[in-house]
Ligand SMILES: *[C@@H]1O[C@H](CO)[C@@H](O)[C@H](O)[C@H]1NC(C)=O
Ligand SMILES: *[C@@H]1O[C@H](CO)[C@@H](O)[C@H](O)[C@H]1NC(C)=O
């Protein structure tokens with residue numbers, strides 16, 4: 176039955192609501208658990224299967240976290256990858272795994288527009304390596320970028336407009352304002368309107384722009400616009416809908432800024448029931464180092480941390 180292998184955070188939400196309505200009767204009786212199809216899940220004592228019937232992790236005797244949900248969903252060629260923190264190894268199903276690349280856009284990375292983004296520019300090459308590794312194993316590359324519309328300009332809150340005004344707090348210098356031109360090797364570039372969809376400043380930086388276009392043409396990559404720091408905020412977003420419809424469960428994260436847009440999307444994915452892997456060396460920021468330390472500290476608690484070289488070596 177098709178529904179038996181369907182992973183969806185929305186199913187989980189429905190289950191969670193059903194469970195919460197039973198809380199006064201806890202601990203759950205067998206009949207109640209059967210009624211909600213939760214028998215055999217992590218409610219059993221002394222098992223290392225954590226989660227619900229559809230969305231669960233299994234901790235294997237050797238400590239590897241098996242994220243494949245293979246009792247409910249078909250597996251192709253699962254991969255075992257080393258991680259850096261206390262959850263030191265994961266087993267993933269490539270067909271339900273994606274690499275989420277956040278905001279590696281000209282606005283945030285081009286030296287003329289963001290001179291301070293030295294670490295972000297240094298993350299370009301390891302990001303390229305991760306993209307190639309993921310594509311090689313049939314794992315989707317998901318570009319998640321600011322790409323505002325006129326409607327967004329009407330509805331985006333004042334705090335965001337202030338934060339993106341470059342400190343001026345002038346309405347003509349925040350989202351949607353014309354950024355003029357820059358000279359790049361003698362060529363004049365129209366930078367476009369600040370983070371508007373289709374503008375040059377909202378395109379991925381350098382070689383990443385070329386790779387995004389190639390990936391979209393080949394069908395290995397997908398592009399999702401966002402209109403807040405998080406690409407998964409609120410009830411639903413283009414990224415969220417795609418993840419749900421394509422039965423994704425496991426997301427690797429990289430981009431800029433690690434503690435802002437990467438972090439917002441990472442925690443929303445965690446809240447919605449996805450496995451989240453923070454890829455340390457491709458997640459960079461212009462913020463102080465303590466902001467990045469916060470990401471590392473919490474990513475280890477919410478999910479996993481890895482680095483591109485160890486992941487790519489294990490992927491093969
Ligand atoms: C742990 O055991 C599983 C199942 O035997 C195996 O696939 C996996 O590679 C092991 N993990 C490590 C880190 O060796
Ligand atoms: C990369 O990850 C591997 C495996 O978790 C770890 O052994 C190694 O120390 C990490 N390297 C860096 C530079 O963080």
Ligand SMILES: *[C@@H]1O[C@H](CO)[C@@H](O)[C@H](O)[C@H]1NC(C)=O
Pocket residue numbers: 345347348352353
């Ligand atoms: C925005 O308006 C102020 C005040 O009129 C002006 O000084 C500034 O140059 C304008 N900024 C842009 C980007 O046009």
Ligand SMILES: *[C@@H]1O[C@H](CO)[C@@H](O)[C@H](O)[C@H]1NC(C)=O
Pocket residue numbers: 359360
């Ligand atoms: C501009 O020219 C320099 C030196 O020739 C080159 O290294 C750089 O890649 C060029 N930049 C672009 C964006 O083409």
Ligand SMILES: *[C@@H]1O[C@H](CO)[C@@H](O)[C@H](O)[C@H]1NC(C)=O
Pocket residue numbers: 249250251270420421422
């Ligand atoms: C991979 O996932 C897609 C989309 O969810 C599905 O249609 C396809 O059957 C899956 N392939 C395998 C081999 O499981």
